[in-house]
Amino acid sequence: MPESIYWRNRELREHVAVIDGEEAPTIVLKNGTYLNTYTKQWLRANIWIFNDRIVYVGDKLPENSQSTEIVDCDGKYLVPGYIEPHAHPFQLYNPEQLAMYGAEFGTTAFINDNLMWNFLLERKKAFTLLEEFERLPVSMYWWARFDSQTALQHPAEYFSTNKVLSWLEHPSVIQGGELTAWPRLLDGDDRLLYWIQESNRLGKPVEGHLPGASEKTLTKMKLLGVAADHEAMTGKEAIKRLQLGYQVGLRYSSIRPDLPLLLEEMLAEGVCTFDHVTMNTDGATPPFYKNGIMNVCVEIAIEKGVPLADAYRMASHNTANHYGLIADIGCIAPGRIANINILQEKDNPHPVSVLAKGAWMTKNHQVQNFPTAIDWQQYDIEPITFDWDLTLEDMQFSVPIGLNMVNDVIIQPYAIKTDVTLNVIPDNTDDAFLMLIDRNGNWRVNTAIKGFTNRLGAVASSFSTTGDLVFIGKSKQDMLLAWKRLKELGGGIVLAHEGDILFELPLKLGGSMFAGTMRELMEKESDLRTLLTDFGYPFGDPVYAILFLSATHLPYIRITQKGVVDVKKREVLFPATMR
Numbered sequence: 001m002p003e004s005i006y007w008r009n010r011e012l013r014e015h016v017a018v019i020d021g022e023e024a025p026t027i028v029l030k031n032g033t034y035l036n037t038y039t040k041q042w043l044r045a046n047i048w049i050f051n052d053r054i055v056y057v058g059d060k061l062p063e064n065s066q067s068t069e070i071v072d073c074d075g076k077y078l079v080p081g082y083i084e085p086h087a088h089p090f091q092l093y094n095p096e097q098l099a100m101y102g103a104e105f106g107t108t109a110f111i112n113d114n115l116m117w118n119f120l121l122e123r124k125k126a127f128t129l130l131e132e133f134e135r136l137p138v139s140m141y142w143w144a145r146f147d148s149q150t151a152l153q154h155p156a157e158y159f160s161t162n163k164v165l166s167w168l169e170h171p172s173v174i175q176g177g178e179l180t181a182w183p184r185l186l187d188g189d190d191r192l193l194y195w196i197q198e199s200n201r202l203g204k205p206v207e208g209h210l211p212g213a214s215e216k217t218l219t220k221m222k223l224l225g226v227a228a229d230h231e232a233m234t235g236k237e238a239i240k241r242l243q244l245g246y247q248v249g250l251r252y253s254s255i256r257p258d259l260p261l262l263l264e265e266m267l268a269e270g271v272c273t274f275d276h277v278t279m280n281t282d283g284a285t286p287p288f289y290k291n292g293i294m295n296v297c298v299e300i301a302i303e304k305g306v307p308l309a310d311a312y313r314m315a316s317h318n319t320a321n322h323y324g325l326i327a328d329i330g331c332i333a334p335g336r337i338a339n340i341n342i343l344q345e346k347d348n349p350h351p352v353s354v355l356a357k358g359a360w361m362t363k364n365h366q367v368q369n370f371p372t373a374i375d376w377q378q379y380d381i382e383p384i385t386f387d388w389d390l391t392l393e394d395m396q397f398s399v400p401i402g403l404n405m406v407n408d409v410i411i412q413p414y415a416i417k418t419d420v421t422l423n424v425i426p427d428n429t430d431d432a433f434l435m436l437i438d439r440n441g442n443w444r445v446n447t448a449i450k451g452f453t454n455r456l457g458a459v460a461s462s463f464s465t466t467g468d469l470v471f472i473g474k475s476k477q478d479m480l481l482a483w484k485r486l487k488e489l490g491g492g493i494v495l496a497h498e499g500d501i502l503f504e505l506p507l508k509l510g511g512s513m514f515a516g517t518m519r520e521l522m523e524k525e526s527d528l529r530t531l532l533t534d535f536g537y538p539f540g541d542p543v544y545a546i547l548f549l550s551a552t553h554l555p556y557i558r559i560t561q562k563g564v565v566d567v568k569k570r571e572v573l574f575p576a577t578m579r
Helices: 003-019 095-104 115-120 123-133 161-168 182-186 190-201 215-223 235-243 259-268 294-303 308-313 317-322 476-489 518-534 542-550
Strands: 027-036 041-050 053-058 069-072 077-080 082-087 107-112 139-144 173-179 206-208 226-229 247-251 277-280 340-343 353-356 359-363 401-405 411-415 431-437 443-450 458-461 469-473 492-497 500-506 557-560 563-566 571-575
Touching: 003 041, 003 053, 027 340, 082 095, 082 247, 082 277, 082 294, 082 317, 095 107, 095 123, 095 353, 095 359, 095 518, 107 353, 115 123, 123 139, 123 161, 139 161, 161 173, 161 190, 173 190, 182 190, 182 215, 190 206, 215 226, 215 235, 235 247, 235 259, 247 259, 259 294, 277 294, 277 317, 294 308, 308 317, 401 431, 401 557, 411 557, 431 476, 431 542, 431 557, 443 557, 443 563, 458 476, 469 476, 469 542, 476 492, 476 500, 492 518, 500 518, 518 542, 542 557
Parallel strands: 027 069, 027 077, 082 107, 107 139, 139 173, 173 206, 206 226, 226 247, 247 277, 401 443
Antiparallel strands: 027 041, 041 053, 077 340, 340 353, 353 359, 401 411, 431 443, 431 469, 458 469, 458 492, 492 500, 557 563, 563 571
């Protein structure tokens, strides 16, 4: 028997010893009213905590309490720590930064996308890093991606059967997906179907990505093993997914803040049970989280008329139950991890105090400071060292088809009529140069983009779907200037105009993630958005626009490692050029 099992048995015996009075609890929350998420009742109780676990919930107080922190919760209401079930923890922020910030507002568990680790780390280091995250006070779980949501030059390097199954077998990984490559599944991709079957065999549900799917498609995907979906855009779509047996995630993100309307429409249709409904923020950009994460979603659910117990369960119990985590998180009961939010009022989900794994994250509105725990350098997640250079010769734009932005995420093809052989594209058009170049300098893809800016000299970004470099701008010289600064920073986002650097956001963690605080990042990202808007960006979320330029799960045309791709036909219209 492994040593870890012996240690776990000793820990369990200690829990029982607390009940017998042989050990003192670490914390006792006395005289509180807590939400029992099994019965949906508010009950008065004393809650004993020993280290990171709840060991008792009931009327009694411990006989042995000499070393116990006793907190009187009379007049307060206790609910389980909130769970974010669909986090993309790489939207400029890093996973530790997001988790610790979210915990201040009561989100004490995250179920996270692993896509970035596929690109930044070899598996052994990635799995060691996952173990590092287990040492955070926040509960961190992960997905196993089945696809890259873009067209890669060498996809087997990232998504082979051996690699996908090794991720699925990791104990911190609790989900397969999200499945952005579902059209391949319907077209007969049996390897993808095998991965889904293996995920289900391991008891790890598969998350779909099915925007606008018909009843027929939803039925097929359910038959093929997909258990959940978060892409409903109307109340009726959400209800249809529930009727077909899906676990339904209602989204409230910076790119699609649908939650209020979805709830209004579901309630108007007479939905009266929410046991298989969750909420998520789907990787919102930093300023969207100014007031917290899942606490904001619970507030919306309460305001829209969802029964109080259900509103809290949608952010805790329902998620834990779906993922088989209910023995650890999602409720207040003996044996569970001590993730508890203490509220001033029953219908106010913004906690005054937060416990995560038995540690105070916020206490009486005072945020408790924790030192950074992840040593990113140990995993070689540090500024990029570019051993190549960008030149004017790389900026040859001659393809006839470009990318026309309809909104932040929808891009249509268009016939390029502007003269893109010039060094500067005139300001009387909203066309701009667009280039995607390999972060190692091996290949490039050159075209044009319409609708991003009408006058900005250049934006250069190492923040992208794959970590390759994106350049957009009117001026080739400004693009070179932005590149020079980006190279000095070792990755980030840089704006240049008329020979000056206007803005820079260093992304020192692999060229994709910010190394400072969440509040610093919010301020920087807001400045970036304001500048891009001033330079003609007409939509709401330019950071997502840059990220999704390569995202082949969205219509209709994208710029990828393979070249300019027609998403629907899955054809390369213009291939990448080797340098």
